[in-house]
Amino acid sequence: MQIITPNYILTPSALLQEMSVAFDKIIHKIAPLEELKSLFPDANIIKLEKNSLLMPGLINAHVHVEFSANKTELSYGDFISWLYSVIENRQQLIGGCDNECMKKAIDSMLESGITTFGAISSHAMDLEACATAPQNVIFFNELIGSQATMADALFGDFISRLDASKAVQREGFYPAVAIHSPYSVHPILIKKALKIAKEENLKLTAHFMESSAERKWLDESRGEFADFFEKLLKQNSAISDSGEFLEHFNGQSTMLTHVVKANDDELKTLSSNGHTVIHCPISNRLLGNGALDLKKLEEQNIRWICATDGLSSNYKLDLFEEMKIALFMHSNMPLLDLAKKLIRSVTIDASDALGLNSGEIAEGKNADMLVIDLESEPNDELAIHLILHRYNISKIYINGMLKKGTQCSL
Numbered sequence: 001m002q003i004i005t006p007n008y009i010l011t012p013s014a015l016l017q018e019m020s021v022a023f024d025k026i027i028h029k030i031a032p033l034e035e036l037k038s039l040f041p042d043a044n045i046i047k048l049e050k051n052s053l054l055m056p057g058l059i060n061a062h063v064h065v066e067f068s069a070n071k072t073e074l075s076y077g078d079f080i081s082w083l084y085s086v087i088e089n090r091q092q093l094i095g096g097c098d099n100e101c102m103k104k105a106i107d108s109m110l111e112s113g114i115t116t117f118g119a120i121s122s123h124a125m126d127l128e129a130c131a132t133a134p135q136n137v138i139f140f141n142e143l144i145g146s147q148a149t150m151a152d153a154l155f156g157d158f159i160s161r162l163d164a165s166k167a168v169q170r171e172g173f174y175p176a177v178a179i180h181s182p183y184s185v186h187p188i189l190i191k192k193a194l195k196i197a198k199e200e201n202l203k204l205t206a207h208f209m210e211s212s213a214e215r216k217w218l219d220e221s222r223g224e225f226a227d228f229f230e231k232l233l234k235q236n237s238a239i240s241d242s243g244e245f246l247e248h249f250n251g252q253s254t255m256l257t258h259v260v261k262a263n264d265d266e267l268k269t270l271s272s273n274g275h276t277v278i279h280c281p282i283s284n285r286l287l288g289n290g291a292l293d294l295k296k297l298e299e300q301n302i303r304w305i306c307a308t309d310g311l312s313s314n315y316k317l318d319l320f321e322e323m324k325i326a327l328f329m330h331s332n333m334p335l336l337d338l339a340k341k342l343i344r345s346v347t348i349d350a351s352d353a354l355g356l357n358s359g360e361i362a363e364g365k366n367a368d369m370l371v372i373d374l375e376s377e378p379n380d381e382l383a384i385h386l387i388l389h390r391y392n393i394s395k396i397y398i399n400g401m402l403k404k405g406t407q408c409s410l
Helices: 033-039 079-088 089-093 099-109 127-131 149-166 186-199 211-220 224-233 242-247 264-272 279-285 293-297 317-328 333-344 348-354 382-389
Strands: 002-004 008-010 015-017 020-023 026-029 044-046 052-056 057-065 114-123 136-143 173-179 204-208 256-258 275-278 303-306 368-374 392-398 401-404
Touching: 002 033, 002 293, 020 033, 026 033, 057 256, 057 348, 079 089, 079 127, 079 224, 099 114, 099 127, 099 401, 114 127, 114 173, 114 317, 114 348, 127 136, 136 149, 136 186, 136 368, 149 173, 173 186, 186 401, 204 242, 211 224, 211 242, 224 368, 242 264, 279 317, 293 303, 303 333, 303 348, 317 333, 317 382, 333 348, 333 382
Parallel strands: 002 044, 008 052, 057 114, 114 136, 136 173, 173 204, 204 256, 256 275, 275 303
Antiparallel strands: 002 020, 008 015, 020 026, 052 368, 368 392, 392 401
């Protein structure tokens, strides 16, 4: 048992003062220090510096670790140009990111306070790096393939990768399922994968309505995707429309990434099924897809959370940076209110969406915690300051284990 005594504790509803936290793997009690010392007389007491803030570890629900080699290889500004550049540089991107490259990306997430991440894995090349990561990992085995003639082979590969992830036996590692997108996965494959996800209670995610090209292709089998599919796959029509795609997920809570181009009917479907939208603002800007309408999501009572996407469409895997960009991108929303929602989106809301027992400093929750070194006494605009100023993170705990910093025990 350990007792940590910060100056301030950030909770979803209040900023606590003069309180301490007793924890091992989970948080057992939040109370004044003397009370905790009497309850846990043998506990190790951790001394913190002045203006220390204890807050939940951050949760990055959507990242492509396998594509962490990219820095200047890919084309930005337009989705289709970017997609062609991914295909042209695919071997270099995949072959250029070995286990050490992926470990570096994972470590960078830890340094920025990310204690849990959702890895979208296309090839399972990142399995070893994710299995040995210090963070909690939801390992989304991604299914992709729009050609019916290849369905059996593609599904066999998917099952092989899923089974390999199930063989990982360590605390905080959770196998899961990702469906790439409506335009890239045949309905036969989707039905088979979702049957497994439902039977085994695996978390689900998918890309959905990221670009104008996707919108036009799914609605009319026309637009920029028409040339793309004809050239590469000899395909002249979409395999399903967006409504048919969403029907597959009825009754199964799913995290849908991007959703920038979704229409009102699709948003109603997301709302009625309790789906969550994963918002990746930097990726949306770099690929020329525009800004997600957060107000419209909230009007439909759709939960949204913030994530980084991968280094194939970002310059760093840092949720504080992602939240900062979002703060400026959504200039039509009240600043402080948006800042508070962004903090929630990468803590308690992300935890709820992923079905985890974390995301807040509360009794009974897993002890995934950050110690932030504030430079002065916080005020009512703390959420804004946390996002803008990128304060030093002096300690990181995951499942109660110190992953960064020293104990400074008394």
